[in-house]
Amino acid sequence: MTIENYNFKGHRAFVRVDFNVPMDDDFNITDDTRIRAAMPTLRHIIAQGGRLIIASHMGRPKKNPDPKYSLKYILPRVSELLGVEVKFADDCNKADELCASLKDGEAVLLENLRFYAEEEGKPRGLAEDASDDEKAAAKKAIKAAQKEFAKHLASYADCYVNDAFGTAHRKHASTAVIADSFDKDNKMFGFLMDKEVKAVETVMSKTVRPFTAIMGGSKVSTKIDIIENLLTKVDNLIIGGAMTYTFIKAQGGMIGNSLCEEDKLDLAIDIMKKAEQNNVKLYLAVDNVIADKFDNDAHRQTVEIHNIPSGWLGMDIGEMSERIFADVIKKSKTILWNGPAGVFEMENFAHGSKAIAQAIADATAMGAYSLVGGGDSVACINKFGLADKVSYVSTGGGALLEAIEGKVLPGIAAINE
């Protein structure tokens, strides 16, 4: 079933969204991107005369409930964007009457699902000195309770729509378990989720070659599974950011005080070997901008990547590397970018990341498909004002990374199976 084919008229739709937006100390929303991202789905259902039950998590409450994570603070913004007065159910697990009373075109927002430990299905409040048996029993009990909780949420509605890609990698009550209560004709992806799933498919399985992945950020260790999977798929792998120095050190280079994961040197060598075996061209920076301290106003100079003097640290790729990387990117037909090429938060070390973003935008204008996602590269592309010049900017951090690792995401499997 797809959201376009389903007839929502008179039907109650349980829509799982990701309204986990950042807020300041006075509960003002500081970035409503996630709320706006779900609007096409919510507006579509309302416009058809459907009855909306909107459900989300907010933050990571450790107790049930924890008022500072209430979704009531975002209710006015949701109503404003949706163009209808959205009702509020202040207990997501006791919303039977409110959901049953909805009329066509009306909407209710449920209070934070994570006010119940059942949502995540993980025991809460277990004593620190609990024995293994006690832990195992608590785990079993919460899994059983999670099933009941999911069944109860499902009982509010006639159909289930998952539009929360950001939590698709979690097997939670409302993101995956709930789908068991609906047959295949009554469960579907929302528009946002559908776009995310198709973007990942376009890059990872319907790839038009050459395929270039640009990986950056701070650590190899957090990206190893992604790199391993990409080595079986890409033609070119460009490595940028601080993880460069682990590779350079492994090659015997001098990296001064640059960030380096000493215990990952063998891994770096292994990656380089695997790239060669798989005919993947691995690109490391050839020059870089170094600084005498981790500060935007530090002294800086550009040096060859293997010759960083002691007391200096690598902060960004140099212009020669920018040109080499841009050239590879512009010759590609499929592009995946995760992680900045340098400390882009500091003006003086943002040049390399900007050059990469621009090259991806140029390649996209020439017909390439480009997917940008997973944390900081999204902030990067937004900072440089190029988000609308790439094919797709993912809203899902961890979920996108797991999809690129090649994992099956429970939220997707629950609808597809």
Ligand code: AMP
């Ligand atoms: P990650 O969360 O692993 O994608 O890492 C992103 C972070 O890596 C950003 O905050 C960047 O500032 C940081 N980063 C990128 N290049 C460097 C570098 N050469 N030295 C230190 N941090 C870096």
